[in-house]
């Protein structure tokens with residue numbers, strides 16, 4: 001197994017970002033970088049702080065699911081944001097992060113990633129990264145948000161938890177050094193965050209990047225399943241599904257599966 005250790009000094013070397021990674025906190029092992037980042041944010045840690053871990057003992061997905069990655073193989077990080085966003089626009093952070101991951105994968109590995117609604121990044125149709133955005137709101141504003149990124153980098157086949165997952169190394173046929181890839185991700189995120197803070201929402205670009213749109217899909221929202229054509233998304237990140245009876249259904253969150261034609 002390829003193991004290239006991360007170091008704060010290497011990550012900061014020539015980083016050149018405006019906001020992201022002004023502070024980088026690197027841990028060998030934590031329960032979840034999102035949990036660590038949330039506590040730090042609640043204690044006043046500034047916009048752009050990055051929490052990274054080599055290993056998580058309780059990595060989280062949405063809805064109590066787990067995120068699994070063997071130590072030292074993946075990129076597991078959470079970014080603290082203090083965005084000028086209304087709480088109902090918080091998914092803009094997930095959108096910009098998915099786009100930044102796609103940008104960074106193209107720049108740094110030449111792989112062409114796809115974005116799947118609502119929070120996945122795919123390589124060759126398989127899940128290579130997941131994004132978990134959590135926010136604390138105060139009235140009509142977002143006090144802080146934590147955006148967690150789990151990107152499969154150097155995992156080999158047996159090290160992936162589900163058959164539908166892949167890694168950068170599996171796609172390229174060889175492992176890659178994680179530090180330059182991480183730096184590229186932070187730079188791409190930094191640029192997109194500046195744009196978001198400047199008032200430019202990522203929705204149109206995100207919609208254009210989504211493989212989900214135009215597909216006939218099954219959307220699972222809690223206990224219920226809806227079948228229809230994924231028509232568009234709105235600024236809150238919700239999926240607009242054209243049901244077979246012609247009605248438009250708005251799915252604020254959920255999971256999509258390709259449906260038989």
Ligand code: BT5
Nearest residue numbers: 032033034059060061062065067068130131148149150165
């Ligand atoms: C996600 O949830 O995809 C968000 C994952 C975010 C993980 C990062 S790691 C750093 C930060 N700290 C945390 O504690 N979390 C964030 P969701 O869409 O609910 O998908 C979760 C599902 O993805 C699981 O139930 C598995 O089926 C699958 N999964 C778990 N580990 C995976 C992996 N390494 N690669 C691909 N799929 C995985």
